[in-house]
Amino acid sequence: MKSVQEEYRKGPWTEQEDILLVNFVHMFGDRRWDFVAKVSGLNRTGKSCRLRWVNYLHPGLKRGKMTPEEERLVLELHAKWGNRWSKIARKLPGRTDNEIKNYWRTHMRKKAQEKKRPMSPTSSSSNCCSSSMTTAATQDTGGSNVKMNQECEEDGYYSMDDIWREIDQSGSNIIKPVKDIYYSEQSCYLDFPPLASPAWESSMESIWNMDADESKMSSFAIDQFPLSFEHDRSSSWSSLL
DNA sequence: AAATGATCCAACCGCAGCGAT
């Protein structure tokens, strides 16, 4: 066992790490994070890899500002479910719980400040749905409203996979793959193959149990994705594709 | 142009739940 504090990397991810992670997730799927972390040679915990993938690297992610419609939904669902961010996120394809959480915090802070100030005609302009907003705000503290709707998952449980699948299937043009957006700024376009399907994942099942393969995979990682390439995004990404 | 405050966002932490053994 390696000591967490001295062996694992922390802090911001480098571009090289992102590349490695993306490639290994495409090879092995986004489930076995400890395995991916180990075989990729990334000095990160599985947890850290998962977070990076889910919140930043996943191709289905929608970047940029929340649309008014999304804002409305967030407010509405928060009023209904409280701080169940992942649950709320399931209703907003392409948005992550982290993103929504962050949005809400900012929103709430603004709201709190507005409350402190005396009401003015202009202050309402930034508030698209004040009624649900107020409800949510008052219910939020303590999360007392959370249980209220716990059993009202009328359409059943959605995993993140289900959501991404939906996005894929709908061929929605609302959602721009994160890499497109992120790297198009640097004039670099990426077109990853689809994620590992459960079918092929099961065919790869044996891999998960082969400890001996881990060392192979590690050397593969090093061979395929050396960590010493240029800083130039476009060249480094395109060289892998 | 510099200083300060506000906002955004990526990442970490701790905990709970779940499945495997």
Next chain:
DNA sequence: TATCGCTGCGGTTGGATCATT
């Protein structure tokens, strides 16, 4: 049934960036 390891969730923090003075 107890334990262990992994995954996912919610809360929190800190750095980067933007806006204002």
